[in-house]
Amino acid sequence: MKIFKRLLAWLFGSAVVLFAIALLVLRMPVFGGTIEGTHLDRIRQSPQFVGGRFENTPLQEPLDFDKLRTMVNNYTGGQVREPQLEIPVLELSDADFEDAASGLRLVWFGHSSVLIEIDGLRIMTDPVFGEFASPFDFAGSRRFHPPPLVLERMQAIDAVLISHDHYDHLDMHAIKHFAQTGTHFYMGLGIGAHLERWGVADTQIHEMDWWESLPLNTITLYNTPARHYSGRRYADNSTLWSSWVVKGEHRSLYYSGDTGYASHFSMIRKRLGPFDLSIMKIGAYGDSWLDIHMDPESAVQAHLDLGADIFYPVHWATFNLAYHEWSEPIERTLSAAAETGVKVVTPRVGERFDFDTPFSSQRWWVTTGGDM
Secondary structure, three states: OHHHHHHHHHHHHHHHHHHHHHHHHHOOHHHOOOOOHHHHHHHHOOOOEEOOEEOOOOOOOOOOHHHHHHHHHHHOOOOOOOOOOOOOEOOOOHHHHOOOOOOEEEEEEEOOEEEEEEOOEEEEEOOOOOOEEOOOOOOOEEOOOOOOOOHHHOOOOOEEEOOOOOOOOOOHHHHHHHHHOOOEEEEEOOOHHHHHHOOOOHHHEEEEOOOOEEEEOOEEEEEEOOOOOOOOOOOOOOOOOOEEEEEOOOOEEEEOOOOOOOOHHHHHHHHHOOEEEEEEEOOOOOOOOOOOOOOHHHHHHHHHHHOEEEEEEEOOOOOOOOOOOOOHHHHHHHHHHHHHOOEEOOOOEOOEEEOOOOOOOEOOOOOOOOEO
């Protein structure tokens, strides 16, 4: 009996210690700020904020036992989830930042990080430069390739568009770096609390609800709907996830962020489209995730719904975040695009794509390579 009581006491003590450690870890700056004050006041006025949290419309399907079993089975399916070749990266230099394009030019930095040059301005989507898609600098899903330019050498970006606050889209170190160069940050409701904790000035933080817009010189930035979830510490939907529309004097584009397929694409076209280009998420999907992570075929359909011209695929080939083979997203995208007549470009990491210049896409993700 004494041994049993000692064992219970040890287990209880260990649980208390682990709980205390967890609380201390979650107080680290990387986990973001507390949603309160003016952030919370704005959130409570949002039509998307229901019952104390942001919700998809219609509501997200719950994770039931069948979906959980499917996830487990897929994770043990033997897929090749990491590349068996060195992903080609075209390194950038300081000279590449001398003059921003007056038309429309894009450079893929990997995953969902895209440098957009439009009307002489530079905008970046979800800049992530860290080695791991994780709150920690030493663990998590590791990058398959380096960025084309290290963060410390990145020069001033006029604006950063943040789709949501997950670690593969919101990199604290990148935010702090760009904040020092005067960059302005545009994001969904609540995310500003994270940036405030990281020392970003209030004047550089612009929280927006769906369908709100803000001018930036000659362009207009629109926060548009998406179908996802959020939470820096917990998956509590405490901040608003978004997609984005950028409209310049002569060109316009759409950035999907992370999203499931739904009617919001058609709604965005009706209000703001059509578009010259869509930057579209194609990777990190599965049968049990489609409600919040669309598959490549749905991404191609979303592009058609938007009435966009060029399909620019992202959210693949940088992190192992799903249970499909690492190159499956681009192969399925190209197959679906061929069936529907969608024009897809497949730039390498660091490669410029100029909308008004002919572009030669390559199958760089296969060892044989070659033009498409």
